[in-house]
Amino acid sequence: MEPTYHDGGFNFCWRLRTLFSEPRRFDVVAVRFAGSKVMLLKRVVALEYEQVEFRDGKLLIDGKAIEEPYLHYPCDWNLSPRRVEKDCVYVIGDNRGMPIENHHFGQTSKGRIMGTPLW
């Protein structure tokens, strides 16, 4: 999640934020693996049933370009359109300066979202 959050940084996970309400676009969320000891910090960019695409580094949701003010690194990603499945959201990190194949991102179940960082 560079540059928004730095590797090795310290934070708390605010679990109530996603317990009673749905994750919204641009929310930064903690995505769990098998448990809560190791989690990923990612940004929600698309919600269920929306279509996600990257064209020359530009994020397109349902075919429309989305402004992402939190990005600071140049991006040249290309990703063919794909639709987010039911009960899922599409999450991506803010560090788009790295090659797309090295970046861990994609669709995840809402059940894996543990909360949002407290600050």
Next chain:
Amino acid sequence: MVKIKYLLIGVPMVIIGIVVAFIVFPSEEKKVKKSFNLLSEWVSKSPEENAFTMLQKMKNIGTLFDESCELKVPSQSLSGSYKREEISTYAGSARSYFSQLHLKFYDFHILFPEKEGVKVTLTSRLTGKSTAGEQLDETRELECVLKKIEKKWLFSQIEVVEVLKK
């Protein structure tokens, strides 16, 4: 007075007995975790590791696997069934690309669907540095099936769970 004396001697003895029993006869869950701890120890590598240790660890890794182990990796060509010897060879070859490796497991969920089999869901984190100086930091959720063969829990299936689907 005599009763209290017996209690003072008896209670600690019972407690010591229970503790000893737990150490001498570990639960099946502990034995399963031991297989993961050994895998973690033998996959991990320090920069000072010599050739003898490297060969020994490579050989040891194979002993943790069933005669054949199925690997399931979403959208990668690594999926397939591997023999114990192949796993040792591939593990040795993969380790040689790195000067440092640390494998750690977190969040164990252990289920015993049958007496001689166990299903373990957990998070694995592999960190290290390649011989070319590149940093490695890979975290994955795994679903492993282990079978009890000759009193040892051996890996017979490892599946990488797709947490984020591109």
